[in-house]
Structures are given as C-alpha cells and as structure tokens.
Amino acid sequence: MKHLQSTAAWILIASVLSCSQTPKKIPIPGHPQVETDGRFEVIPFAGNFRVHRTTLSNGLKVMILRDQSSPTFAYQTWFKVGSRNEIPGKTGLAHLFEHMMFKGTTNHPQGEFDALLEQAGAEGENAFTSNDHTVYIQELPKAGFNLISSLEADRMVHLIVNEQSFNTEREVVQNERRFRKENSAEGTIYQTLLETAFTEHPYHWPVIGYEQDLNVMNANDAREFYEHYYSPDRATVVVVGDVDPEDALRRIEKVYGGIPAKNLQDSPIKPEPRQTAQRRKKLELNIEVEKLWMAFKVPAADSPDSPSLEAIQGLLSEGKNGRLKRALVDSGIAASVSSGSFMMKEPGLFLIEADLQKGKSALLAETVILREIERLKNSPVSLEELSRSKNVMRFKFLEKLATAGGKANFIGQSESSVGSLERGIQLQNQIYDLNPEQIKETAVRHLDTSQMTVVVAVPKKRL
Numbered sequence: 001m002k003h004l005q006s007t008a009a010w011i012l013i014a015s016v017l018s019c020s021q022t023p024k025k026i027p028i029p030g031h032p033q034v035e036t037d038g039r040f041e042v043i044p045f046a047g048n049f050r051v052h053r054t055t056l057s058n059g060l061k062v063m064i065l066r067d068q069s070s071p072t073f074a075y076q077t078w079f080k081v082g083s084r085n086e087i088p089g090k091t092g093l094a095h096l097f098e099h100m101m102f103k104g105t106t107n108h109p110q111g112e113f114d115a116l117l118e119q120a121g122a123e124g125e126n127a128f129t130s131n132d133h134t135v136y137i138q139e140l141p142k143a144g145f146n147l148i149s150s151l152e153a154d155r156m157v158h159l160i161v162n163e164q165s166f167n168t169e170r171e172v173v174q175n176e177r178r179f180r181k182e183n184s185a186e187g188t189i190y191q192t193l194l195e196t197a198f199t200e201h202p203y204h205w206p207v208i209g210y211e212q213d214l215n216v217m218n219a220n221d222a223r224e225f226y227e228h229y230y231s232p233d234r235a236t237v238v239v240v241g242d243v244d245p246e247d248a249l250r251r252i253e254k255v256y257g258g259i260p261a262k263n264l265q266d267s268p269i270k271p272e273p274r275q276t277a278q279r280r281k282k283l284e285l286n287i288e289v290e291k292l293w294m295a296f297k298v299p300a301a302d303s304p305d306s307p308s309l310e311a312i313q314g315l316l317s318e319g320k321n322g323r324l325k326r327a328l329v330d331s332g333i334a335a336s337v338s339s340g341s342f343m344m345k346e347p348g349l350f351l352i353e354a355d356l357q358k359g360k361s362a363l364l365a366e367t368v369i370l371r372e373i374e375r376l377k378n379s380p381v382s383l384e385e386l387s388r389s390k391n392v393m394r395f396k397f398l399e400k401l402a403t404a405g406g407k408a409n410f411i412g413q414s415e416s417s418v419g420s421l422e423r424g425i426q427l428q429n430q431i432y433d434l435n436p437e438q439i440k441e442t443a444v445r446h447l448d449t450s451q452m453t454v455v456v457a458v459p460k461k462r463l
Helices: 007-017 093-100 112-119 142-157 163-180 185-197 211-216 219-229 245-256 306-317 323-329 362-378 383-400 404-418 421-433 436-446
Strands: 035-037 040-044 050-055 061-066 072-079 123-129 134-141 235-241 279-285 291-298 334-341 348-356 452-459
Touching: 040 421, 050 245, 061 245, 061 404, 072 142, 072 404, 093 123, 093 134, 093 163, 093 219, 112 142, 134 142, 134 404, 142 235, 142 245, 163 211, 163 219, 185 279, 185 291, 185 348, 185 452, 235 245, 235 404, 291 362, 291 436, 306 323, 306 334, 306 348, 306 362, 306 383, 306 421, 306 436, 323 334, 323 348, 323 362, 348 362, 362 436, 362 452, 383 404, 383 421, 383 436, 404 421
Parallel strands: 061 235, 279 452
Antiparallel strands: 035 040, 040 050, 050 061, 072 134, 072 235, 123 134, 291 348, 291 452, 334 348
C-alpha cells in the first residue's frame, strides 16, 4: 500500500533525532491534558497536532486529526470485533466477513464501491482482521470526503449477505488460507505456536480460521455476525488529513447519525490458564534450513510493562548492535533474528524468531537466546546501550507517524487495544523514562522459561 508522506511528520523526526546521544521524549505530552472544544475532547498529539474526539448519540466514536501538509486524508473504520469473538466450530468468520464487506449493498451493486473510489483517486484501499479488531482503510484527495463517509455508512447497515456472495468469498478465503498455511512454512509455524501457547483462550486459533470450520459455515452465520457486530456503537472512525474537524463531524453525523445503536453484549471469553511448564513442538517442513520460534507469555498491550518489553525488543534485535543480532547473525549461526510483543487486548506473547544458517541447529540458537535472556535478568544494561534501544524504538515509532495512514493507525490501535489515545501516548513516552533496573525486573517477570513455548521447524527428510 502506498502512503503520501507527511512533510510535517518527517520534520518532526529530524528534529527529535538531531541529538541522538541522549534520548529525549518525543514531543507528545507524557500525560496529555485533554481539553474541550464544543462537542470535542481535544488531545495533544505529536508536534502541534491535536486529535479531536467525540461520540455520536448512537455510540459511534469519531477521532479527527487535521494535517494540512497534503490535500489528502486517511479514513479508517475500526470495529470492535476480531477472531477473539468467534466460537469453536466457526473460526475464521471475522476475517471472512471482512471480505464480504466489499460486496454489494442495497444502494450500491457489487463492484460499484471499488469503482467509485478508484474514480475519486483513492489509494491504499484495504482492510485487515486481527485477533481483536477489524479495520477498513482508505486514503483519498480531500474532495472525496463525502463519498467515502457515505459509502462506509452505507455498508455498515445495508450490506447484502446472501449465499452467492458468501460462497464466492469463502472460496477466496480458503485459497488464501492454503497459501498462508499449507504453502507457507512461516504460516504453519505461526499457527502451531498459537495452538500450543494458548489452550483455552480464542487466541488459540488462527485469524484466518480452520478449513473444516469454513467449509460448514453458511450465509446465515455471516448474516448473524453482521447483525451482531457491525453497528455504530462498536465502531471508531479515524480521520487524519486536510479536513476541518467541525466540518468533518457534520458530514459524518449526516450519514451515520441515523443508524441505530444495537448495544449487544459480547459472550464471555474464556481466560487462558496460567502456563506452568514449557511447551514444545517440532515440525518437518519443506524448508532448507531450521527455523526457531520462541514465545513468552506477556501482559496485555495496556500493561505498565509494555514500554519495558518494547525496549527489550530494541536491546535484543533492533539495529546492527542488537544483542541477538551480534550473538546469532554476526557469529554465523543465524541468517536473521527478530523479536517483539504482539499488541493484543488481552495477555499475549513476546516472540523471538530465528532463521538458521545452513548446517546450524535450532537447539544451538535457543541456547544462545536463553543465555542473552539470562543476561538481561541478571545484569542491568548499561545506560549507553539502553539509550541506543530507546533511540531505535523512537525512530521506528516516529517513522510510522510520517504518513496520514500511520497516524490514523496509531490512534485507532490505541483506542482499540490499550483503551484510549491518551494511554497509548503515555505508554510510548514511558519508554524514554525507563532505567536499567526496570528492564531487568520486566525480563525476570515475563521472560520466564516455565511460560515459554518453542516451535522448531526442520527440513523434511528426503527419500
């Protein structure tokens, strides 16, 4: 997906990183002072940006950031529904329904949605489903605001869900699932990791679902899903770009305001029992070198420990001086290594992945990784090394804010996964206040080998 670059955001990055030896907080207040402006709450954001937030009478949350660096805007709709809202036997329904949302409505026949957006000069039309939410994404020239807001409001309530459209999209999803799993080593490893790490919680199954579940579902299942989860009181519209907040709100209220709230409650989600022993799986796949995936149980995205876990990611695998980069890649054991937490609404995983060099074993890589984790637990990192990690993670974050879509994604992610934009901002800024002792304490608390899940993939034996 292409993004139009925000000059203001890149100036922001350059100014913040100009003195990279001593980390400074990004120019976002650590504890944003929310003000009011008419119907809006106004939240200070990066630089001089402000996010205007309000909720319509039907429960639709609206968040608008004015950025006039380009005569365009990003428009994202975040629904509070993902694979965690599914039940056993109907896995993959949230993702399948994401595909259904691009079919016809009672007001716009199939194909017209895409044709109208293409004619209006839209870029980046896309969507994605995660464990916790489903998001619909567009970027358009500023003249297209009425078009996209009316189209999104229309498909929120007037989507045609019939057997023909359902069967068509189910086949598309089945092909996608086969491509991601049967024909992808990484997809197979990822699914196995989740199935092994989670035993009770819906995070256990893959977002794309299981083949047997997709085969037995029908249009009525999709219709019931639509009627339950697609309503204004479960949605957040995020707009970032060359728009006036008051004017944008008037236009949004005109097309969404008449859609009634449903106020339906979610079914209880079974919590994941505490893991007390290591779990391991070994796979034989059509690969040339061994692959190692290690996962540790960590808290939800809104946890006070999230900033420390992000800094640990920087220490372990970001940049040329990441500890695992030096210990595995520079030493010739692995071709690549990465790490990081999943941003999940409920407790999730901190993942470490390594692709080994030819002739090197996953067991050797695991030994090296565990040695580096023990170093984090037993010896405080130096201030210089922690400073490097903070700078690397700060740049990665600010780079995301360099586009309208990136800003919108952070706003939507914060509201969806950590509870509010203010909390998302606080967590980002707390990274820069971390000290070595906090890193050590977080590593001890969460990088616990008794709560570790390991999946090793080895080349399939050839006859």
